Amino acid sequence: MKVNILASGSSGNCIALTSGGSTILVDAGVAKTKIEKRLLEVGIVPINVEAIFITHAHKDHTKGLPLANKYKIPVYAGEEEWKDIQGVDEELRKSLPAILNDGIEYTFQVIAFKTHHDAYDPLGYVVHDLYNDLRCSICLDTGKVDDEMLEAMKDSNVYIIESNHEPRMVEASSYPNSVKARIISDVGHLSNQQTAETLYKLVQGRGEQIYLTHLSSNNNMPALAEMTTVRELAKKGFIKDKHYKLEVIT
Template identity: 70%
Template sequence: MKVNILASGSSGNCIALTSGESTILIDAGIAKTKIEKRLLEVGITPNKIEAMFITHAHKDHTKGLPLANKYKIPVYAGENEWKDIQGVENDLVNKIGIGGVFGASEDFVVVPFQVHHDAHQPLGYTVTSYKTDFKVSICLDTGKVEEDILKYMKNSDVYIIESNHEPRMVEASNYPISVKTRVLSHVGHLSNQQTAAALTELIQGKGEQIYLTHLSSSNNMPTLAQLTTEKALMAKGFIKDKHYRLEVV
């Protein structure tokens, strides 16, 4: 399965997954025209997108949903999350629950799982290729990672997970107290330390690919996020580029 992270961060998130001739999108958080442009840059024709899966309704995950209307792409999101998702034509709307299995095409099995964010029904997803059993786990915008989330994500070949902030930088920032409290809460975002702890439970040293995503531009640094995860995995005996690969997006 080919993974293309078209956008990541508070300004927008969009991931393209391709297996054979089939492509699906996880989130569409940048403008429609930007999604089209970035798809073409990685060799994907926008009219070949077979489905879009939305993690939650915040604009940095849904801004580009007009793409669905233009190309008649089915859009999947949590049943309750559709309360805040606007502008998708009715015949493209698909309301899904936790743990259901969806054959998004002849090439993909998609399984949604519950995450913890300040939205009605935020979801993470695992995406598995029918043909190869190659598995990608996507966990964005969650304030904590608990055993149920780990259960869904385990045994993946690729982990796409947010490593949003360094708590001390948040506390020292100029953010209002209400924003600091939200970011650091169990329905906010993962810190570098939380992400590293989750990955120590998931990585088995079989050459898995890790993508650290959704970094705060104000309260994190790519090097800090990377080193926090590398240090935690080294304590478990795993060495970068020998037992796993890691990229900060």
Template identity: 75%
Template sequence: MKVNILASGSNGNCIALTSGESTILIDAGIAKTKIEKKLLEVGITPNKIEAMFITHAHKDHTKGLPLANKYKIPVFAGEDEWKSITGVDEELQNKAPAVFNNGMEYTWEVKAFKTHHDAYDPRGYVVYDLQEVIRCSICLDTGKVEQDMIEAMKDSDIYIIESNHEPRMVEASNYPISVKTRVLSHVGHLSNQQTAAALAELIQGKGEQIYLTHLSSSNNMAMLAQMTTEKALMAKGFIKDKHYRLEVV
């Protein structure tokens, strides 16, 4: 499975997963033309996209959804999340499935799990590459990670998870109190510490690939996010580049 994180952060999120000649997108949070350009830059033609899976309806995850209409790509999201998703032709709208795999045309099996964000029906996804037998978990905007989410994601080979902020930086920021409260709430975003704690439960030291994503540009630093996760995994006896690989996006 090839992972291309085309965009990450509050300005937009879009992840391409490719196996063979088949690609699926997780989120489409940048303009349609930018998605097309970034796909071509990594050697993917947009007409090879089999499906799009949306975590939730916020614009930094849905801005580029007109891409689906142009290429007639089916779009999946939580059933209630369609209340606030616009711009997708009705015949392309689908509920986020427990399983997505027709056995012939698609390489993928995709399962959805509930996350905790200020949206109607936010989801994370576990993607199985049936050709290469690789499992990838994607957990973006969520204010907390509960045990059912850990159970859904465990035994993955790849983890793409947000490590959004350092709480002390949020508290010291010039954000309005309402924004600070939202970010730090159970329906906000994961702190570096929350992400590290979740990964400490998930990583088994079998060479897993971790991508830390959706970092706040004003309330986090890449090195801080990385060090927080490395410290938590070291406490479990796991060393970066020996037991797992890690990239901050």
């Protein structure tokens, strides 16, 4: 499974997963033209995108959905989340779960799990690459991680998870108190420590690939996000680049 994170952060999010000749996108949060350009830059022809999976309807996850209409790509999202998703042709709106066929054999099985965010029906996804027997868990925009989420994500080979903020930086920021409260709430975003503790429970030291994503440009630093997770996993005796790999996406 090839992972290309085309955009990450409050300005937009878009992840491409490829196996064989098939590609799926999780979120389409930057302009359609930018997605097209970034796909081509990593060797993916947009017409080969088989499906788009939306975590929730906020604009930094849906801005580029006109891509779906242009290339007739089916779009999957939580049933209630369609209340806030505009501009997708009716015949392209799909329900979950999904198994996608690339014309030769089944390539991707995608299972959704509930997350905790201020949206109608926010979701995370576990993508099973049936061609290579690999699992990728994607967990973005959630204020907490519960036992059901951990159960869904366990035994993955790849973890793409937000490490959004450092609470002390949020408190010291110039944001209005209402925004600060939202960020650190149970329907906001994961802090560096929350993310690290989640990965502590999930990572088995079998060479898993971790991507820390959706970092706040104002309330976090890449080195701080990385250090927090590395320090937490060290409690299990796991060493970066020996027991797991880690990349911070900005």
